Each structure stands twice: as C-alpha cells, then as structure tokens.
Amino acid sequence: MSTPTKAPREAVIEVRGLCNRFGSQSVHENLDLDVYKGEILGVVGGSGTGKSVLLRSIVGLRRPTEGEVRVFGKDLLSLHEAERSLIERRFGVLFQKGALFSSLTVTENIALPLIEHAGLSRPDAEHLACVKLALAGLPLSAADKYPSSLSGGMVKRAALARALALDPDILFLDEPTAGLDPIGAAAFDQLILTLRDALGLSVFLVTHDLDTLYTITDRVAVLSQKRVLVAAPIAEVEDFDDPWIHEYFHGPRGRAAYEAATQRKEQ
Amino acid sequence: MEPTTITAMAGDAQLDTSSNPARLKISGQWTLVNYARLKLLTEQLAGKYDARTQIDLDDVSRLDTAGASLLVELLGSERVAQLADSATKLPAADRALLQTVYSSMRDFCVPVKAVEVNLGIQLLSRIGCSVDKLWQDTLQLLGFIGVILQTLARNFFRPKQWRITPVVAQIEQIGLNAAPIVALLTFMVGAVVAFLGATVLSNFGAGIYTVDLVAFSFLREFGVLLTAILMAGRTASSFTAQIGSMKANEEIDAIRTLGLDPMDLLVLPRVLALLIALPLLTFLAMMAGILGGAVVCVVSIGISPDMFISMLHSDIGVKNFLVGMVKAPFFAFLIAAVGCLEGFKVSGSAESVGAHTTSSVVQSIFIVILLDAVAALFFMEMGW
Ligand SMILES: Nc1ncnc2c1ncn2[C@@H]1O[C@H](COP(=O)(O)OP(=O)(O)O)[C@@H](O)[C@H]1O
Numbered sequence: 001m002s003t004p005t006k007a008p009r010e011a012v013i014e015v016r017g018l019c020n021r022f023g024s025q026s027v028h029e030n031l032d033l034d035v036y037k038g039e040i041l042g043v044v045g046g047s048g049t050g051k052s053v054l055l056r057s058i059v060g061l062r063r064p065t066e067g068e069v070r071v072f073g074k075d076l077l078s079l080h081e082a083e084r085s086l087i088e089r090r091f092g093v094l095f096q097k098g099a100l101f102s103s104l105t106v107t108e109n110i111a112l113p114l115i116e117h118a119g120l121s122r123p124d125a126e127h128l129a130c131v132k133l134a135l136a137g138l139p140l141s142a143a144d145k146y147p148s149s150l151s152g153g154m155v156k157r158a159a160l161a162r163a164l165a166l167d168p169d170i171l172f173l174d175e176p177t178a179g180l181d182p183i184g185a186a187a188f189d190q191l192i193l194t195l196r197d198a199l200g201l202s203v204f205l206v207t208h209d210l211d212t213l214y215t216i217t218d219r220v221a222v223l224s225q226k227r228v229l230v231a232a233p234i235a236e237v238e239d240f241d242d243p244w245i246h247e248y249f250h251g252p253r254g255r256a257a258y259e260a261a262t263q264r265k266e267q
Numbered sequence: 268m269e270p271t272t273i274t275a276m277a278g279d280a281q282l283d284t285s286s287n288p289a290r291l292k293i294s295g296q297w298t299l300v301n302y303a304r305l306k307l308l309t310e311q312l313a314g315k316y317d318a319r320t321q322i323d324l325d326d327v328s329r330l331d332t333a334g335a336s337l338l339v340e341l342l343g344s345e346r347v348a349q350l351a352d353s354a355t356k357l358p359a360a361d362r363a364l365l366q367t368v369y370s371s372m373r374d375f376c377v378p379v380k381a382v383e384v385n386l387g388i389q390l391l392s393r394i395g396c397s398v399d400k401l402w403q404d405t406l407q408l409l410g411f412i413g414v415i416l417q418t419l420a421r422n423f424f425r426p427k428q429w430r431i432t433p434v435v436a437q438i439e440q441i442g443l444n445a446a447p448i449v450a451l452l453t454f455m456v457g458a459v460v461a462f463l464g465a466t467v468l469s470n471f472g473a474g475i476y477t478v479d480l481v482a483f484s485f486l487r488e489f490g491v492l493l494t495a496i497l498m499a500g501r502t503a504s505s506f507t508a509q510i511g512s513m514k515a516n517e518e519i520d521a522i523r524t525l526g527l528d529p530m531d532l533l534v535l536p537r538v539l540a541l542l543i544a545l546p547l548l549t550f551l552a553m554m555a556g557i558l559g560g561a562v563v564c565v566v567s568i569g570i571s572p573d574m575f576i577s578m579l580h581s582d583i584g585v586k587n588f589l590v591g592m593v594k595a596p597f598f599a600f601l602i603a604a605v606g607c608l609e610g611f612k613v614s615g616s617a618e619s620v621g622a623h624t625t626s627s628v629v630q631s632i633f634i635v636i637l638l639d640a641v642a643a644l645f646f647m648e649m650g651w
Pocket residue numbers: 022027045046047048049050051052053054
C-alpha cells in the first residue's frame with residue numbers, strides 16, 4: 001500500500017446528498033462521497049447495493065433523482081455539450097461488462113478516442129493503441145480480433161486499454177479483476193499503482209477482490225444501507241462497527257488476503 | 268558540426284554532436300498532446316546516434332504512457348532499461364512508468380499489414396465469393412426448412428409438448444398488432460387501383476369493369492402479396508433481431524446447455540404463429556382492398572354499392588379467393604424460416620445483428636415475389 005499524499009487534499013469528485021430511485025425502489029439515500037486527487041479509492045458493497053449506479057451517476061450517465069455530483073468542481077449535467085466533452089475526455093471508464101464496440105477490432109476500439117480526441121493520424125493511433133494493449137497485458141495476436149472472439153478476461157484488458165487511451169485524470173473501474181486469472185489480477189493491480197504514481201491518476205475502483213483492496217487502495221468506501229457507511233483507509237474500515245463490514249473483512253477470505261498483503265509488505 | 272536541433276514548444280530532443288561522446292538531451296513534456304510532433308522528431312533522430320551517445324533525461328518535466336512508448340521506440344528497450352535505473356534525477360514514479368512501458372513493449376512488434384491485391388483479381392474473387400455465398404445460403408435455407416418440418420412432425424404427435432402460450436403471444440404481436448397497418452395500406456392501394464381502372468376503362472366506356480379489376484387483383488394477387496411483403500418487413504426483421512441478439516448474448520448456447528432445443532423453444536412458435544396470422548391478415552387485406560376500390564367506385568364513377576356487390580357475385584368466382592388464399596401459408600412459412608435462420612447466423616456483434624436483419628428482409632421479400640410469380644404462371648397454365 002502506498003501512503004496517500006499528506007498535503008491539503010483536493011477533491012476531484014464530490015458527491016453530496018445523492019438519491020437514486022428506480023420507481024419505488026430506492027438505491028441511494030443522501031449519499032456523500034469524496035474522491036481525492038491522486039488516490040485510489042476502493043468501493044465495496046454487496047451485490048446490488050448500487051455501486052455501478054453510483055459510478056454511472058458520477059460520470060454523468062445517469063441523472064440523480066436528487067443531490068449533486070461535482071467533478072473537478074463542476075456539475076456535469078448542467079454544463080454545455082462542449083464543456084462537458086472536455087471534462088469527459090479526462091475520464092477513463094472501464095464498464096463492468098467491458099462495453100467494447102463490437103463492430104470494431106480491439107485496436108480500433110482503442111484507437112478511436114486517440115483519433116477523435118488526441119487528433120492523431122490513424123497509423124499513429126493504431127500504433128499507440130498496440131502499446132496500450134501491451135501495457136494492459138494483451139498479446140498482440142488479439143489486436144486484430146473482434147470483441148466477440150475474446151475471452152472474458154481479455155475483454156477486461158482490452159477495455160482497460162481503451163480506458164487508458166487518453167491517459168485520463170480519473171479512472172473509473174467497475175470490477176476490473178473479476179474474470180482475470182490471479183497472476184493477471186496481480187499484474188493489473190501493479191499496473192494501476194504504477195500509472196497512479198506516474199500520472200497522478202485518481203482511481204475510483206469498484207471491486208470485490210480483497211487482495212486488490214489490501215494491495216493498492218488508499219481508502220475504502222463501503223456502500224451499505226443506501227449510503228456510504230464509512231470511507232477511510234482499510235485498517236480503519238476493518239474495525240468499523242458494522243456486522244456486514246466485519247463479516248466482509250474478518251471472514252476467511254478477508255483474513256487470507258490481509259495476511260498475504262502483510263507478508264508481501266514485509267518482504 | 269551544427270547540433271541537430273528540432274525544437275518543440277513542449278517536448279524536445281536535442282542531439283549535441285559537438286561534444287565527444289555525443290549527447291542526446293531529452294526534455295520537456297513527453298505527453299499525448301505532443302505525440303504527433305514528438306513522433307516526427309524521433310523518426311528524424313533515428314539512426315543519428317549510437318550506443319556511445321550519452322542520454323540525458325534530467326529535464327523531462329512530464330511523462331505519460333504515450334511519451335514513454337516513444338522514448339522506448341527511440342532508444343530501444345535495453346537503453347531505457349538502463350536509464351530507468353540510472354537517471355536518478357527523474358522522479359521515481361516516471362522511472363517506474365518507463366520500466367512498465369518498456370517491459371510490456373519488449374515483445375512488441377507492429378502488426379503486419381495485409382498485402383495489396385490487384386483490383387481485377389479482387390473483383391473476380393468478390394464475384395466468386397458472392398456466388399458461393401448464394402449457393403451456401405440456399406443450401407442452408409433448404410436444410411433449415413427440413414429441420415423445421417422435422418421438428419413440426421415430431422411435436423405434432425405429442426400434444427403435451429405444444430407450447431400454446433408463446434404461439435398466442437406471437438400471434439398477438441405479429442398478427443393483431445399488424446392488422447391496422449395492413450388494413451390501411453391495402454385500403455389505399457385498393458383505392459389507387461380503382462382510380463387507375465376508372466381512368467383507363469372509362470375511355471372504352473367500360474368503367475363498370477373497374478369492379479372486376481379491383482376484385483380480381485386483390486383476391487388473386489395483391490391481398491396476399493402486399494400482406495406478405497409487409498410481414499417480411501415487419502416480422503422477418505423482428506424474428507432475426509430477437510433471435511440474433513439472443514445468439515450474440517450466448518442465450519442460444521444457454522438454451523442448448525439446459526438440454527432444450529432452440530427449434531422447439533424459439534423457431535416453432537414463431538413459424539406456427541405466422542402460419543396462422545398471415546392467412547388471417549391476408550383475408551383482412553383482401554376485404555380492405557376491395558372496400559377501398561368500392562369507395563372509389565361509388566364516389567367517382569357512380570357505381571352504387573348494390574351494383575358493386577351484384578357485380579362481385581356474378582363475375583368473381585370463389586376460385587379466385589382460393590387461389591389467393593392458398594399462397595398465404597407458403598409465404599408465411601418461408602418468411603418465418605428466413606427470419607429465424609438469419610437470426611441463427613448472427614455472430615457476436617451488434618453490427619452482425621443489423622446486417623442479418625437487413626438480409627432477412629431482402630431475402631424474404633425476394634422469395635415471396637419470386638414464388639408469387641411462379642405461382643401466377645402455374646395457375647395461368649392450369650386455367651384456374
Ligand atoms: N436501469 C435500472 N432500472 C431499474 N433498476 C435498476 C437499474 N439499474 C440498476 N437498478 C437496480 O439498482 C440496484 C443497484 O444496481 P447496481 O448498481 O448494478 O449494483 P452493483 O452494486 O452490484 O453494481 C439493483 O437493485 C438494480 O436492480
């Protein structure tokens with residue numbers, strides 16, 4: 001785990017009083033959350049507690065029923081198209097199911113934002129796309145394949161490569177290591193950490209992977225009872241007085257991940 | 268010798284050949300924003316320095332993955348590996364980035380482009396491919412029709428396995444919901460045919476035969492043909508899209524692994540529903556078309572409704588109605604078969620769903636018209 005910067009922390013994402021309802025079902029009630037510049041924030045919660053909905057609200061894909069979401073100090077939904085697009089370019093989003101464009105090859109998927117936003121020529125963009133692919137750990141043989149012929153883990157990697165295409169300021173990852181082999185997942189963690197350190201990324205990381213939580217997150221936010229129950233460094237979250245959190249971190253898997261992480265640090 | 272300098276506002280690389288050994292000074296922002304220019308710069312510098320050249324990364328102010336990959340290409344991964352260890356003035360984070368990028372690019376090579384082929388050969392090969400595809404498609408369709416008939420026969424004797432609910436649901440969707448549009452469309456075409464007839468036939472003083480024209484054309488041809496074409500556009504496409512997106516989503520595979528048969532579950536209800544709905548709609552179309560003609564006759568050539576009915580009775584045998592009606596089940600079967608088959612041909616992507624939907628509409632309309640022409644010839648020769 002890396003130490004978070006101690007300087008006065010600048011929030012890149014501020015969520016205030018967020019409510020999300022689908023008909024009579026309420027998913028979030030008065031949810032508050034900050035994501036600080038340069039931190040890796042892990043977001044955990046049981047299945048169906050609204051982690052993906054929270055992510056969609058932050059990136060402006062979903063208008064919250066109530067409440068406010070400010071990214072870089074601006075409310076995305078109240079901006080004009082052009083301004084909004086400028087901010088959205090600073091996002092990299094990895095969707096839970098990858099959301100690769102099925103009519104484009106993997107390389108074209110990654111080259112698309114490079115051509116559209118960075119103004120690269122097609123050959124340059126495809127060249128750089130191959131670099132991103134290599135970074136995300138995809139073999140080059142996958143470069144010219146269509147998403148439908150990739151395995152689940154490869155889709156995740158290709159989607160990560162696309163999310164990283166523009167070297168974004170904020171990276172949103174929705175369960176990125178689900179479906180990856182453990183070696184791949186560990187490499188994934190290291191990659192995120194390296195990129196964060198080098199590029200000063202802020203990372204909003206939805207995950208169920210306890211190893212990832214222990215290895216790379218600076219803070220962990222627990223979504224439960226329709227709000228963020230606690231958002232703090234993992235050591236504090238572990239000791240939070242809530243049965244679900246206790247079960248989560250002190251269950252057999254939680255302990256194993258904790259021990260593995262401490263061992264790794266001692267080496 | 269003059270130092271080779273290509274200055275850039277933000278990112279820069281200068282080769283200073285005056286000192287010995289030469290020094291390559293890399294500075295500024297090596298980021299995506301400057302990518303196109305830096306790429307040019309690195310291409311110009313390539314080969315102008317050798318292993319002894321000293322490389323100075325101290326003034327690099329910003330580095331991202333795009334810039335790092337350019338550095339790896341410029342300097343080679345071994346050089347970068349050394350630098351990542353030795354360039355101590357570079358922030359540790361940037362060195363880690365360099366390390367990550369070079370290690371992932373080590374076994375990196377640019378994918379080879381496909382070889383250009385002569386235009387004439389391309390043309391020939393495309394023609395060949397299309398002909399072959401047409402042949403394969405025909406074979407596939409015939410095979411699929413066979414499988415449908417087989418499934419139909421198998422299920423016919425097992426009433427317990429009849430899936431009534433999906434059939435009824437499909438009939439509602441493709442029959443009942445299409446009734447208004449079918450009726451409206453054929454009503455208007457009926458009116459148009461009557462207008463044409465009234466204009467042309469009146470010249471010979473035979474305006475009264477407009478009634479025969481409308482009735483003959485709708486009972487024998489237009490009723491069933493218009494309905495079938497509408498169904499091809501409306502229903503074949505929706506069959507393809509429904510089954511195709513299930514295929515793309517691996518739902519068809521899921522059905523198979525559950526030990527179920529997609530033919531039973533998806534195809535048969537659709538085929539049966541269309542087999543029932545299309546004849547009913549055809550009847551509706553015939554009536555609406557004749558009604559449209561009748562309205563024009565009454566309004567513009569002054570044939571009274573009574574006269575219209577009595578002309579129908581005396582001139583138009585029920586044979587004509589049967590000739591039209593008997594084609595409906597055949598059209599229905601083929602439209603449903605093409606729609607479902609194209610759905611099964613979908614492979615993975617959303618684009619493929621679109622392509623096969625288009626293809627199913629085109630094919631089913633083509634087949635309907637072709638079959639209708641053949642049928643017209645047949646009935647004419649038989650004198651029916
Ligand atoms: N478009 C939608 N319409 C209705 N309900 C939705 C929609 N999207 C999500 N939900 C509901 O919101 C809840 C949270 O979903 P989600 O954020 O996907 O969960 P998770 O935390 O597992 O990512 C679930 O109960 C889901 O049924």
